[in-house]
Amino acid sequence: MATRNHLTFKATMVQVSVPATSANLGSGFDTLGLALELRDRYAAQVLDDATFDIDVTGEGSDEIKKDKNNLVIKAMMHGFEHMGQKPKGIALRQLNLISHGRGLGSSAAAIVGGLALARELVLGGDQLLTDEEMIRLGTELEGHPDNIAAAVLGGATIAWMQDGAGRAVGIKVDPRIKALLFIPEAQLATSKARKLLPETIPHHDGVLNASRAALLVHAIQSRPDLLLEATEDLIHQNYRAEAMPKSMALVTKLRSAGVPAVISGAGPSVMVLHTLDALEVEEVIKAGAGSFLAQEMAISTHGVQ
Ligand SMILES: Nc1ncnc2c1ncn2[C@@H]1O[C@H](COP(=O)(O)OP(=O)(O)O)[C@@H](O)[C@H]1O
Ligand SMILES: [Mg+2]
Structure with a gap:
């Protein structure tokens, strides 16, 4: 049986920014990724009652789900579950700059942004959800690790699947590129x-x-x-x-x-x-x-x- 942590949620609103990413880079299918300086910004707060209060500005504001099926919310819940406890409700504000369905990693940004919000909302979250675990959990939701890796680590990344889990390392990028x-x-x-x-x-x-x-x-x-x-x-x-x-x-x-x-x-x-x-x-x-x-x-x- 999994042990349940009793988490202390922060009462304040926390904010994260997460980059767009380009994956594959031609030859590195499902492997290579690159973070780009175009960012979505999300802010979230834990609520005491079972409501999801979601407001979206910018890209996808008309299409994005405003309930528990919102991808940022789903990722937050996946992160909370990993840390041991889910809050009752969440208030989420999204300011989206990454366009959707264009191959710029908007889904990975939503997932990694959600995981990072969950981590920030928990006291000691850094220890309970490391970058390595974020890559694994994010890959579970995204289905492939390349965009997730670049959104977590930044720069250029090499990602792979090991025994069904997403793994990645960062590599140096020549500053001329x-x-x-x-x-x-x-x-x-x-x-x-x-x-x-x-x-x-x-x-x-x-x-x-x-x-x-x-x-x-x-x-x-x-x-x-x-x-x-x-x-x-x-x-x-x-x-x-x-x-x-x-x-x-x-x-x-x-x-x-x-x-x-x-x-x-x-x-x-x-x-x-x-x-x-x-x-x-x-x-x-x-x-x-x-x-x-x-x-x-x-x-x-x-x-x-
Ligand atoms: N910020 C966001 N909040 C909620 N859902 C999002 C967000 N960004 C992307 N999504 C979801 O991901 C979908 C796009 O994912 P995908 O087809 O993988 O294209 P992309 O190349 O943009 O990642 C959107 O239609 C939407 O359902
Ligand atoms: Mg995607």
Whole structure:
């Protein structure tokens, strides 16, 4: 039988901010992640009565559930359960900047933000819910560890599944590397994009991705000149092209011009990792004009705070 901790909840409202994340980075499917300096902000307080008082401003404010099925609330409850006790009710305020269903990790931000709120709301929560446990619990809700890892640790991350549990380590990012995002109007749910992946892949394609993902870890740390070769992928992006033809066309166009472009997460946003100057960036932005909102984003050196 699991032992129940009797927790002391803080009476005050606590606040967290959590970064957007881009996963896969081309070759590192379900493995590599990158935190981006675009943040959702959530505030929460424990309530004595069994109510969920939820207010959402910004991205998704019309669509997001305002009850116990809200993803931030679900993550908070998962975190409280892990620590040993759930509060009766919660007041939650969300200020969302990360757009939803674009491959920018909004679901991971909601989950990691919720877990961090739960940790902050408990006296001594830091000891009861470590970053490592946050990655494990977050992966249980998200289904894959790559965005969760980057949202918890910040910077660039390598994530993997070990005996069914999400695990991750952070890696250094060369300070010259910057990210440019092309965000389309249309959404694509990750669950839908995952259904397009095949059961098996050719051995040769697996080898190509393994070599490029290994190289990408080195390229991110200190060899940005290798980013184009290192982001090459044969195991996920092409299979999903039918769900995001414009995004794949942009990736192909940019890569043919020597620009390291990839589908961000499950898409349909496109991410370019580069060391270009402002004038060169202007040129690259023109390639997506009309169909995409181009946004430069710094790589976030820290995760959830
Ligand atoms: N801040 C949030 N609060 C509550 N739910 C959220 C929040 N952000 C995302 N979600 C949920 O996650 C869904 C998007 O997840 P997903 O399909 O994985 O796309 P993304 O690439 O944005 O993570 C949204 O439709 C919504 O249900
Ligand atoms: Mg997601």
